[in-house]
Amino acid sequence: xxxxxxxxxxxxxxxxxxxxxxxxxxxxxxxxxxxxxxxxxxxxxxxxxxxxxxxxxxxxxxxxxxxxxxxxxxxxxxxxxxxxxxxxxxxxxxxxxxxxxxxxxxxxxxxxxxxxxxxxxxxxxxxxxxxxxxxxxxxxxxxxxxxxxxxxxxxxxxxxxxxxxxxxxxxxxxxxxxxxxxxxxxxxxxxxxxxxxxxxxxxxxxxxxxxxxxxxxxxxxxxxxxxxxxxxxxxxxxxxxxxxxxxxxxxxxxxxxxxxxxxxxxxxxxxxxxxxxxxxxxxxxxxxxxxxxxxxxxxxxxxxxxxxxxxxxxxxxxxxxxxxx
Amino acid sequence: xxxxxxxxxxxxxxxxxxxxxxxxxxxxxxxxxxxxxxxxxxxxxxxxxxxxxxxxxxxxxxxxxxxxxxxxxxxxxxxxxxxxxxxxxxxxxxxxxxxxxxxxxxxxxxxxxxxxxxxxxxxxxxxxxxxxxxxxxxxxxxxxxxxxxxxxxxxxxxxxxxxxxxxxxxxxxxxxxxxxxxxxxxxxxxxxxxxxxxxxxxxxxxxxxxxxxxxxxxxxxxxxxxxxxxxxxxxxxxxxxxxxxxxxxxx
Numbered sequence: 001x002x003x004x005x006x007x008x009x010x011x012x013x014x015x016x017x018x019x020x021x022x023x024x025x026x027x028x029x030x031x032x033x034x035x036x037x038x039x040x041x042x043x044x045x046x047x048x049x050x051x052x053x054x055x056x057x058x059x060x061x062x063x064x065x066x067x068x069x070x071x072x073x074x075x076x077x078x079x080x081x082x083x084x085x086x087x088x089x090x091x092x093x094x095x096x097x098x099x100x101x102x103x104x105x106x107x108x109x110x111x112x113x114x115x116x117x118x119x120x121x122x123x124x125x126x127x128x129x130x131x132x133x134x135x136x137x138x139x140x141x142x143x144x145x146x147x148x149x150x151x152x153x154x155x156x157x158x159x160x161x162x163x164x165x166x167x168x169x170x171x172x173x174x175x176x177x178x179x180x181x182x183x184x185x186x187x188x189x190x191x192x193x194x195x196x197x198x199x200x201x202x203x204x205x206x207x208x209x210x211x212x213x214x215x216x217x218x219x220x221x222x223x224x225x226x227x228x229x230x231x232x233x234x235x236x237x238x239x240x241x242x243x244x245x246x247x248x249x250x251x252x253x254x255x256x257x258x259x260x261x262x263x264x265x266x267x268x269x270x271x272x273x274x275x276x277x278x279x280x281x282x283x284x285x286x287x288x289x290x291x292x293x294x295x296x297x298x299x300x301x302x303x304x305x306x307x308x309x310x311x312x313x314x315x316x317x318x319x320x321x322x323x324x325x
Numbered sequence: 326x327x328x329x330x331x332x333x334x335x336x337x338x339x340x341x342x343x344x345x346x347x348x349x350x351x352x353x354x355x356x357x358x359x360x361x362x363x364x365x366x367x368x369x370x371x372x373x374x375x376x377x378x379x380x381x382x383x384x385x386x387x388x389x390x391x392x393x394x395x396x397x398x399x400x401x402x403x404x405x406x407x408x409x410x411x412x413x414x415x416x417x418x419x420x421x422x423x424x425x426x427x428x429x430x431x432x433x434x435x436x437x438x439x440x441x442x443x444x445x446x447x448x449x450x451x452x453x454x455x456x457x458x459x460x461x462x463x464x465x466x467x468x469x470x471x472x473x474x475x476x477x478x479x480x481x482x483x484x485x486x487x488x489x490x491x492x493x494x495x496x497x498x499x500x501x502x503x504x505x506x507x508x509x510x511x512x513x514x515x516x517x518x519x520x521x522x523x524x525x526x527x528x529x530x531x532x533x534x535x536x537x538x539x540x541x542x543x544x545x546x547x548x549x550x551x552x553x554x555x556x557x558x559x560x561x562x563x564x565x566x567x568x569x570x571x572x573x574x575x576x
Contacts, residue, residue: 182443186443186453187441188443190434193431197418199418203402203411204431204435208403
């Protein structure tokens with residue numbers, strides 16, 4: 001991604017149309033569809049933050065839901081217990097996710113590959129366990145209910161579904177912009193180099209660990225941002241929000257959408273959210289479908305939706321470096 | 326003994342043992358700035374291991390390494406690179422899925438503080454691109470910018486190895502068999518390229534091919550089972566009976 005041409009013309013047009021639809025369609029959608037779209041945006045933020053680790057750094061994490069949980073619980077506890085202002089809840093959510101990522105990174109980055117997967121899984125379970133057992137703070141399994149919609153001190157209220165949707169859209173675009181700038185930066189390139197050859201990066205003069213550590217913290221912080229949005233959207237926070245299943249789904253969103261593309265995982269997030277909710281109307285065996293989608297992706301579209309799309313429009317196999325771990 | 330402060334590289338009693346196997350055994354070596362030195366020896370003599378000890382990829386089990394007068398024995402590879410050392414690999418170690426230019430940019434920014442900049446696009450740093458392009462030009466890869474590295478020929482990949490090492494403007498260059506796997510014609514081009522390098526750069530080169538080694542350097546160090554068995558000017562070393570025995574067999 002070093003040459004960084006702006007997106008090709010046809011893709012600019014395609015994305016422009018999607019953005020336009022996202023802006024104009026809400027008043028015409030049923031409240032069910034609108035809530036799914038809002039969820040898709042919020043999970044999109046989570047998936048994009050995970051993409052920084054999985055796609056750009058080549059570090060598959062199975063504990064990313066922990067950061068969503070940290071952001072969500074910050075908002076839950078602060079607003080229901082202390083009546084905190086939304087900006088403060090946001091700041092605390094981000095800082096807490098950042099701080100925990102800074103500690104977890106010290107442990108997790110000692111490993112790579114499958115071991116990294118296992119350590120992040122274990123660390124994720126620590127946060128889940130904390131939410132589950134620290135009843136005095138988190139109300140345990142009952143969760144925290146009655147989280148109010150945010151009040152940002154703006155002339156608009158976000159209590160209703162449509163304004164909240166637009167707020168989520170703005171938040172999503174902001175997260176996308178931040179990550180987009182980072183992956184195109186010299187630092188973002190160093191992450192890609194580390195993914196491709198750690199040993200060469202080291203002898204070239206990079207402190208590989210430090211670059212990974214910074215990347216890990218950024219991914220965790222943006223993951224926390226998705227949690228803040230989730231708490232405000234859902235009005236209810238519980239340990240179920242950060243189960244292992246959520247981490248697995250996030251990883252699937254990245255794989256399905258296409259690694260190291262940012263927008264791919266966001267599209268993957270939308271696909272999973274819609275699929276999950278539509279399929280679960282007909283069957284309780286949602287997880288089975290999830291597994292089938294995962295296997296199908298790995299076998300037939302290892303580059304994900306973004307990769308398959310590139311192949312379709314250009315008639316060539318996509319440059320795997322842009323999307324492969 | 327020469328004052329270690331005036332030396333580009335100094336090894337004293339450096340050893341590396343893998344379990345019971347002593348791959349590098351008490352090697353002492355002094356290289357003065359601007360010197361060109363070849364390290365030769367049969368397969369398994371410990372040449373590449375010696376390079377990884379110098380570059381810091383592996384810690385020595387014993388001994389002391391100084392780089393430009395600084396003790397670097399315990400420093401990690403990136404800190405040694407920052408002191409002006411670069412290396413190439415016998416088995417090509419590039420970023421195969423990135424383009425030639427991207428490879429080179431990673432090398433150019435490796436020693437610059439801008440590598441931590443995350444607030445603006447890399448394309449906004451034209452200086453880096455200029456440096457990368459001139460490194461590519463120096464090794465004869467101009468015009469190959471946009472090629473994905475794994476689509477390059479083996480010879481071109483070897484050239485890119487050199488470009489990555491040169492991109493950081495090193496003072497000490499470790500070349501691990503730069504002509505490995507090249508055809509005679511390519512090998513000739515590579516030798517020419519290496520001979521044209523800035524004479525201020527200190528170069529240590531591992532070579533299998535004696536002819537190439539003697540063409541590039543005057544002074545040769547012979548390694549055998551991890552030990553230095555001969556060290557001197559080309560003809561002296563060639564005449565050394567021990568070296569003849571190793572290379573030509575016992576009469």
